[in-house]
Amino acid sequence: MTETEINSNSNFAGKVIVVTSGKGGVGKTTTTANIGAALAGLGKNTCVIDMDIGLRNLDILMGLENRVVYNLVEVIEGTCKLKQALVRDKKFPNLSLLPAAQTRDKTSVNAEQVKALIEEVRKHFDFVLVDCPAGIESGFQNSIAGADEALVVVTPEMSSVRDADRIVGLLEARRDQIGGVHLIVNRIKPGLIETHQMMSIEDIQEILALDLIGMVPDDEDIVVSTNKGEPLSITGSNKSAGQAYRNIARRLTGEEVPFMDLNKRLGFMGRIKAMFA
Amino acid sequence: MKSIFRWLLGIKESGSGVTAANRMKLMVVHDRYQMPPAIVEQMKKELLEVASKYFEIDPETAECVIKSQGNRRAFISAIVPLLKRGQANTNANSNNRKSNNKNAKAKDTRNLQASAA
Ligand SMILES: Nc1ncnc2c1ncn2[C@@H]1O[C@H](COP(=O)(O)OP(=O)(O)OP(=O)(O)O)[C@@H](O)[C@H]1O
Ligand SMILES: [Mg+2]
Numbered sequence: 209m210t211e212t213e214i215n216s217n218s219n220f221a222g223k224v225i226v227v228t229s230g231k232g233g234v235g236k237t238t239t240t241a242n243i244g245a246a247l248a249g250l251g252k253n254t255c256v257i258d259m260d261i262g263l264r265n266l267d268i269l270m271g272l273e274n275r276v277v278y279n280l281v282e283v284i285e286g287t288c289k290l291k292q293a294l295v296r297d298k299k300f301p302n303l304s305l306l307p308a309a310q311t312r313d314k315t316s317v318n319a320e321q322v323k324a325l326i327e328e329v330r331k332h333f334d335f336v337l338v339d340c341p342a343g344i345e346s347g348f349q350n351s352i353a354g355a356d357e358a359l360v361v362v363t364p365e366m367s368s369v370r371d372a373d374r375i376v377g378l379l380e381a382r383r384d385q386i387g388g389v390h391l392i393v394n395r396i397k398p399g400l401i402e403t404h405q406m407m408s409i410e411d412i413q414e415i416l417a418l419d420l421i422g423m424v425p426d427d428e429d430i431v432v433s434t435n436k437g438e439p440l441s442i443t444g445s446n447k448s449a450g451q452a453y454r455n456i457a458r459r460l461t462g463e464e465v466p467f468m469d470l471n472k473r474l475g476f477m478g479r480i481k482a483m484f485a
Numbered sequence: 486m487k488s489i490f491r492w493l494l495g496i497k498e499s500g501s502g503v504t505a506a507n508r509m510k511l512m513v514v515h516d517r518y519q520m521p522p523a524i525v526e527q528m529k530k531e532l533l534e535v536a537s538k539y540f541e542i543d544p545e546t547a548e549c550v551i552k553s554q555g556n557r558r559a560f561i562s563a564i565v566p567l568l569k570r571g572q573a574n575t576n577a578n579s580n581n582r583k584s585n586n587k588n589a590k591a592k593d594t595r596n597l598q599a600s601a602a
Contacts, residue, residue: 366505366512373513380557404500411506415513417557 222253222333224326225460226355226386228379230371232342234363235394238430240339241269242450243359245439246457248303252334255294257326258308259351260341261316267307270297271437281309284321290328299442304333314346319353326354335460344374352379357388359456360418363395364407369415376416390421392456397426398470422456424449425470514551514559525551532563541568 227240237260244256258266261281267273278293283306290306297303306329309316330336340351352358358379362372379389393409400406413420427449433440441457444450447468455465515522529549536542542565549563 364502366509369509370512370516373516376557377517401502404502406502407506407509408502411502411509414555415506415509415553417553417555 222330222336223357224330224336224338224355225357225359226338226340226351227359227361228340228348228351228375229342229361229368230344230375231368234368235361235424237265237269237339238434239359239361239392239394239453240337241266242439242441242453243457243460244303244337245270245300246441246454247335247460248297248300249442249454250457250461251302252461253302253332254335254337255304255306255329255333256337256339257306257329258339259322259347260339261308261347262310262313263341264308264310266339267295267305268437269434270305270439272297272305276307279307279309280325281312281316284317284325314341314350317350319349322350323353344378352382352386355386357390358386359390359392359421360416361392361394362412362416364393364401364412369407369412373416376418389418391416391418392422392424393420394424395426396423396470402471421459422452423467423470424452510553511550514553517557518551518559520551525549529563533565536565542566543568
């Protein structure tokens with residue numbers, strides 16, 4: 209199969225959500241892959257777009273690297289049709305990836321072109337997730353060009369929160385376009401929060417003044433799932449980061465889902481500590 | 486009893502995470518208003534100069550910070566403890582001064598109102 213069948217119903221107007229952070233390496237791509245897979249698992253027609261042009265990664269996390277033929281830059285340049293560039297997921301036929309170009313750089317496309325492309329993509333899906341590169345330069349501007357909402361990913365570290373604050377300021381300046389900006393705190397270590405050696409979720413939320421949509425624990429299984437090319441939100445237990453991502457996906461569909469009790473993941477010592485805290 | 490366990494287990498009431506959060510709260514406001522801490526320090530000096538024209542103040546315990554307030558807004562928070570009349574220029578011994586400062590802190594709000602009036 210060289211070409212992916214995309215939804216022939218062209219009257220969709222899917223929601224476009226950009227996954228961004230400012231600081232690099234905090235989990236944007238992991239978040240995009242996991243929420244994308246979880247949304248597909250909920251039966252939503254979902255497309256994940258890798259906007260990290262030149263540093264393509266999303267295909268690896270989804271285990272689709274061998275199926276990539278064309279990329280986003282080639283669609284924009286007219287080398288191929290959108291249909292030809294979309295890679296359909298192995299497990300979920302309702303999940304597609306639009307890969308980034310690996311050998312080009314971020315300046316090979318501009319915000320207007322990306323916006324036009326996303327307008328085309330959204331016609332075929334319920335949800336379009338855009339994996340934004342780190343930084344606040346052209347790659348960021350391109351990624352937010354067609355977005356209706358944003359997920360801001362932070363880790364409970366000062367540099368991550370500071371950079372996220374910068375991003376939130378930039379998103380806020382586009383409030384007429386980007387309606388909802390939601391916070392995901394990733395790589396939470398409950399033991400450290402318990403002993404007050406990590407900023408609390410409440411503090412981070414207060415500082416950034418955003419609506420909290422997800423708390424994702426730091427989970428070694430993320431590494432394993434990346435190695436296998438199978439997002440943890442498909443396979444992970446109900447205490448895993450995968451469960452946290454599944455919950456976020458359900459919240460994105462409008463469902464009210466209580467937050468996971470991360471403390472339950474504490475080890476024996478952690479639980480004893482928690483008893484006396 | 487509980488506190489012994491807490492000590493044995495190394496649980497602290499306020500760890501580095503609390504310090505981080507407090508530093509962050511100031512930092513983001515300075516970032517948002519593109520106002521370096523050194524400039525706020527300068528503003529504090531000038532504010533104290535003005536206040537000292539009208540009141541006997543205690544410059545050592547005075548505070549002036551920019552704080553965030555939900556919804557990404559911010560305000561200037563200045564707390565300038567007033568000294569009792571005639572105390573500013575007397576060389577009160579340091580112990581006395583300290584206890585006075587405590588009193589002044591306890592009445593912070595009133596001091597603020599007094600200086601705003
Ligand atoms: N919840 C988690 N638990 C454990 N490891 C995680 C978690 N989230 C992300 N990681 C790890 O952190 C690293 C960076 O993740 P990822 O590539 O998703 O970040 P990114 O924000 O997309 O980075 P970049 O800015 O370079 O695009 C990866 O090694 C990933 O496996
Ligand atoms: Mg990435």
